[in-house]
Structure formats: C-alpha cells, structure tokens
Amino acid sequence: PINPLLTPAQIADILAAANSRILVTGGPGMSYDVYEKAKAVRDLYPALQTLVVVGEGGAGAVDFSSGIRHQPDNHLISGRTIQEDDPSVCFHTGGTTGAPKLTPQSHRNQLFTAWTCGVFFDVRAGDRMLTGLPLFHANAAITTGLTGFLVGATAILCGELGYRSKDMMGDFWQIVARYRATTFVAVPTIYAALLDQLPDDLDVSSLRVAGCGAAPMPVELLRAFEARTGVRILEGYGMTESGVSTLNPRDGERRIGSVGVRLAYQDVRPVILDSEERYVRDCDVDEVGVLLLKGPNVFSGYVGARDNGNLWPMPGWLNSGDLGRRDADGYIWLAGRAKDLIIRGGHNIDPAVIEEALQHHPAVEIAAAVGRPDAYAGEVPIAYVRLTPGAVVSEAELVEFARQRVPEGPAAPAEVVIVPELPLTAVGKIFKPELRLDAVRRVYARELADLPVSVRTRIDDKLGIVADIHCPAGWRDLARIKGRLERFAPQHFIVHDPDDAA
Incomplete structure (x- = not known):
C-alpha cells in the first residue's frame, strides 16, 4: 500500500525499491488525484507493466472488476505455494528525508499480530470495527482490518480520507451510533478532537473498547475521554516493523501512562547501548534504556541492506529506537524516541514530562516539546500547543504554568508557542521534525x-x-x-x- 499524498516521483521510487510490476489505483475523480498520479508514475517508472484501475480507467489500464470475475469468492487462484515466512506486504515507513524505507512483513508476522490483537481486544464475530486511520498504514491494515476478518467481524471504513476528513470527524459519533461500532483505534490528537464534539444526547454505548497507539496518550486526556464516554481505552505500543508488542490488560490492572505489558510469545527488553548502538547490558528495574523487541511479530529487516545497519544489537533482537523502562511488575513506560531527547547542558530531558505538564492546563488541547538551539546549554526545551476551541490564554501564562509543574528545573520550557494546528503525519502522529x-x-x-x-x-x-x-x-x-x-x-x-x- 502507498500513501496517496506522495508525489509521483516518490511513488515511482517506492515501486522501484520493491521491484513492483503492477500498480492498483482508483479511477478518475477519487481523492488526491490518484489516477492522474498513477499515469504519471507509469511514465517515470518504465518497469511498470500493468496498471489496474478500480472504477473507470483509461486506455492501457486493466479493469479491476473484470479481473476478479474469474476468481472464486472465497480465495484467489494465483498458482503460488505460499509459505508462512514469504513476504505478504511491504509497508513504507516515513523518514524525514529521501525515499521512505520499505518494511516487509511475512504472512507469519501479520497473522500473529492479528491473532494477538483479536485475543487481547476481545474481538468477536459480529463486532463492528471502525477504521479511520489510513489504509496504507499497518495499524489500519492489521489491527482494525485483518484482526476482524480472522473472526468474522465487520469493518466500517470511514471513507477515502478517514480521520483526515473534517466532514467525517464532524460525523464520527453519528457514525458510531448509526452503525453500532464496537471498537476503534486512534492516536492522541484524534481523541482530543473527538472529545470536543461528543453530543450529550447520542447513544454510543455499543463501543466496548478503544485502542491508542503511535504516541503516548496524555493522562488527563485519557481520563477525560473515558469519563465522558465510558469507553475503556487500552494504550499499546508497536511499530510497523514489529506489529503490536505491548498492551494494557483489558480485564486486569491498567496503569495509565504506561503502554502495558508484553504480549504472548514475544519479549520487550530495555537495554543500554554504547555510542555505536552495540549491546552493553540490560537495564535495571525502572532504568530507562533503548527497547529491544523479539518474537514472531518482528520483521526480518528492511528491503534495502543499507537501512539495516545497527538494527540488531543482539541476534534476533530489533532495536526499536524508542526509549522506555520496565517497572517491577513488567509494565513498559515509554520515555520518547531516542532522537526526541532534549539534551540541555548534558542533562537528558524527556519531552513527555513537559507535554504532560502543559496538558493539565484547561486551555491546552495537545502539546509537543522539542529542543531549541541554545548558545550556552546546547539546546533548551520549547513547547508548541494547540488550544481547545474558544480558549484564551497567553504564551507567557503557559510558560509559567509549565515551570511550576515540571518535575525538574531544566525541563521547564524556555518558550511556549501557540499554533492553530500541529504538524501531523499521515496517521495523525505529531511530526516533530x-x-x-x-x-x-x-x-x-x-x-x-x-x-x-x-x-x-x-x-x-x-x-x-x-x-x-x-x-x-x-x-x-x-x-x-x-x-x-x-x-x-x-x-x-x-x-x-x-x-x-x-
């Protein structure tokens, strides 16, 4: 699957990296001009042999509907003998520069992750799983896609744009009520927006559980959402490269702010790495280190060999690039991306402590902290915030508010910037670069x-x-x-x- 927001040149680069020969796209009139982009890709990537169009297409394209008429309704006849470790899909993961990296997942990877999500989210036949995240992303394709298909649940697809559509977001709760959705997954920025627009007179009692991933959920936002809706939110942790690795227990003790415990048949291990990202030692209880992941959910490496450097500090253990700690009971607590750390005069600052402090202010809907260059300290914290609709507060007031609530002086933000919107990735995660x-x-x-x-x-x-x-x-x-x-x-x-x- 490919992000339709990419340019034809970027799409052509992805097809070349994957050695693709067939491109499936929507017809004229679909969002993002995908059909026009596909035609441009065909000119940029001569190795493309077949363009398959869902809907009306032009000359030289294969009609999808005509092609599937020759297939049975319960499986595909491909002539292949598929093994469990054969690649099933290549997701492209976003970088800040250059072409995205290609992340292959095997049939084993995908089925294991889907089975795990089904068990721990208690997905049942007859459930209705609402999918608002983009379908080119692993979360939508597996967590609210393949997971439901395994048990006979129904998928509610929220249009071509999903959560990125203002109209869909405005109708979200009406969609839940009308189609009696039982489960959905979103990211913190989406939860913040949904909380602001929940009607008091709408019956959304069909929702049993919701998932949150991609970024830590602010504690105050989680509590406010659950109190208002009655929906139990399970925070988890995962990557395109590893599927879902941890989840707060559905029926056991949830520890708000943590991403839960490791899931069955896999392991999460906080370790200390040296400057060359080589293994030094395991972390002590509650000591922050780099999270290593292992299990049948973990992929075997990126398509390009150059992207696999320092990926495996120990045989079979994937370097997630995320920082976290494990408490005495096995719960994992994220401490940000290794690259997100703010280093003020040699003092490591977790941006989450600043974001959590600002999140307690009633005028703040969502916050993000990064490092700002400083001639003396190297860098100092700066925070960006989006306010709740109609709220009025000054940047100076928010600086003082955060200064009084961060756990240590160096973490106090030197500046707070109020912005109308925070930059987001395609899945709604705050884009800190x-x-x-x-x-x-x-x-x-x-x-x-x-x-x-x-x-x-x-x-x-x-x-x-x-x-x-x-x-x-x-x-x-x-x-x-x-x-x-x-x-x-x-x-x-x-x-x-x-x-x-x-």
Missing part, C-alpha cells in the same frame, strides 16, 4: 532580526537541520552573520546571495 525546523528558524531569525536577511530551514540528508540565510541584493555582511550564529554550533547555516539557486 517540522517543529524542530521551526524552533531553529525562530532562534536564527531572532538573532538576525536587525539585519536585512530572511531565514529558512530545511533538513539535509547529511547535515541534518540547515538554516539558509538569504541576503538582499547589494548586502552581504558575512562576518556579522557568522559572529552571531557560530556560537550555536553544531547547528549548520549557509549564507546565500540573491542569485543563489537555494
């Missing part, structure tokens, strides 16, 4: 405010975040610019004249 770009731009623009220059930021494949300083015609005072910005090393900046292509 874009916030880091904005944080760097703000610092450099502030330092150069009295100079006739403009500042833009971007991500470079080799250098990371780069600030482009654009000078006007006839003005270029490189010494003044360097004198103000070099103290923010190792941040990179490039000074451009008006005629530069950049």
Whole structure:
C-alpha cells in the first residue's frame, strides 16, 4: 500500500525499491488525484507493466472488476505455494528525508499480530470495527482490518480520507451510533478532537473498547475521554516493523501512562547501548534504556541492506529506537524516541514530562516539546500547543504554568508557542521534525532580526537541520552573520546571495 499524498516521483521510487510490476489505483475523480498520479508514475517508472484501475480507467489500464470475475469468492487462484515466512506486504515507513524505507512483513508476522490483537481486544464475530486511520498504514491494515476478518467481524471504513476528513470527524459519533461500532483505534490528537464534539444526547454505548497507539496518550486526556464516554481505552505500543508488542490488560490492572505489558510469545527488553548502538547490558528495574523487541511479530529487516545497519544489537533482537523502562511488575513506560531527547547542558530531558505538564492546563488541547538551539546549554526545551476551541490564554501564562509543574528545573520550557494546528503525519502522529525546523528558524531569525536577511530551514540528508540565510541584493555582511550564529554550533547555516539557486 502507498500513501496517496506522495508525489509521483516518490511513488515511482517506492515501486522501484520493491521491484513492483503492477500498480492498483482508483479511477478518475477519487481523492488526491490518484489516477492522474498513477499515469504519471507509469511514465517515470518504465518497469511498470500493468496498471489496474478500480472504477473507470483509461486506455492501457486493466479493469479491476473484470479481473476478479474469474476468481472464486472465497480465495484467489494465483498458482503460488505460499509459505508462512514469504513476504505478504511491504509497508513504507516515513523518514524525514529521501525515499521512505520499505518494511516487509511475512504472512507469519501479520497473522500473529492479528491473532494477538483479536485475543487481547476481545474481538468477536459480529463486532463492528471502525477504521479511520489510513489504509496504507499497518495499524489500519492489521489491527482494525485483518484482526476482524480472522473472526468474522465487520469493518466500517470511514471513507477515502478517514480521520483526515473534517466532514467525517464532524460525523464520527453519528457514525458510531448509526452503525453500532464496537471498537476503534486512534492516536492522541484524534481523541482530543473527538472529545470536543461528543453530543450529550447520542447513544454510543455499543463501543466496548478503544485502542491508542503511535504516541503516548496524555493522562488527563485519557481520563477525560473515558469519563465522558465510558469507553475503556487500552494504550499499546508497536511499530510497523514489529506489529503490536505491548498492551494494557483489558480485564486486569491498567496503569495509565504506561503502554502495558508484553504480549504472548514475544519479549520487550530495555537495554543500554554504547555510542555505536552495540549491546552493553540490560537495564535495571525502572532504568530507562533503548527497547529491544523479539518474537514472531518482528520483521526480518528492511528491503534495502543499507537501512539495516545497527538494527540488531543482539541476534534476533530489533532495536526499536524508542526509549522506555520496565517497572517491577513488567509494565513498559515509554520515555520518547531516542532522537526526541532534549539534551540541555548534558542533562537528558524527556519531552513527555513537559507535554504532560502543559496538558493539565484547561486551555491546552495537545502539546509537543522539542529542543531549541541554545548558545550556552546546547539546546533548551520549547513547547508548541494547540488550544481547545474558544480558549484564551497567553504564551507567557503557559510558560509559567509549565515551570511550576515540571518535575525538574531544566525541563521547564524556555518558550511556549501557540499554533492553530500541529504538524501531523499521515496517521495523525505529531511530526516533530517540522517543529524542530521551526524552533531553529525562530532562534536564527531572532538573532538576525536587525539585519536585512530572511531565514529558512530545511533538513539535509547529511547535515541534518540547515538554516539558509538569504541576503538582499547589494548586502552581504558575512562576518556579522557568522559572529552571531557560530556560537550555536553544531547547528549548520549557509549564507546565500540573491542569485543563489537555494
């Protein structure tokens, strides 16, 4: 499955990496102009042999409906003998630069994850699983897709756009009530939006349980949602590379703020790695380390060999890149992505403690914290917040509010920025690289405010975040610019004249 928001060139790169020969797409008139993109891909990727169109297509395309008329209604005749470890699908996982990595899952990986989700979410024949996450994502395809198909449940598909459709989000609770949905899965930003629009007079009692993943759920948001709806939310943890690895018990003790315990037949292991990401030792109880994952749910590696470096610190153990700790009872508590840590003068700060503090403010709907360059400390925390509809509060008030509630002084945000929307990935997870770009731009623009220059930021494949300083015609005072910005090393900046292509 491919993200339809990608450009034809990006789609062509994915097809080439997967050695694909067939592309299936929607016909004219579908969202994101997928048919037009598919035709453009055919020109960019000569190895594409067949274009299959669902709906009306043009010349040179195969009609999907005509093709399936020759197939039985309960299985496909392919001529293949499929083994459990054969690749079943390749998901593309998002990076911040370059082509996305291809993540193959075997039939064993997918069936095990679907079976596990079915058992722990108590999915039954006759259930109605609402799917609002994009279908090119593993969560929708397996957690609320294959899981239900295994037991004979019904899938409620929320249109082509799902949660990304404002109309669908506005009708979400009416959809639940009308179709008597029993289960859905979403991310924290979606829960925050849904809580604001739940009608008081609507019967949504069909919902038994809901899942939350992709990012930690703010404790106050979880409590408010459950109190208002009566729906039990199970927080879990997983990756495209590993399916679902942990989940809070459905019937046992949930520990709000944790992502639960490891699921059957798999393991989660917090460890200490060295600077080369090699195994050093296991973590003590409640000691934060990198989470390693193992089990029949874990994939065998990316399609491109170059993407597999440092992926396996120990044989069979996948380096998740996530930080977490395991308490004395086996519950896993996430501490952010290893790359999300804010390092202030050598002091490691978990952005979640800042986000949780701000989440307690009644005007804050959702918050995200990142590091901002600082000449003295290397970086300091900065937070971005989206307010609840109609709320009024100043950025200075939120800074003071957070300062009084974070558990340690260095974690207090130096700045809080109120924004109308936070940047999101295709599945609704907050996209922190874009916030880091904005944080760097703000610092450099502030330092150069009295100079006739403009500042833009971007991500470079080799250098990371780069600030482009654009000078006007006839003005270029490189010494003044360097004198103000070099103290923010190792941040990179490039000074451009008006005629530069950049």
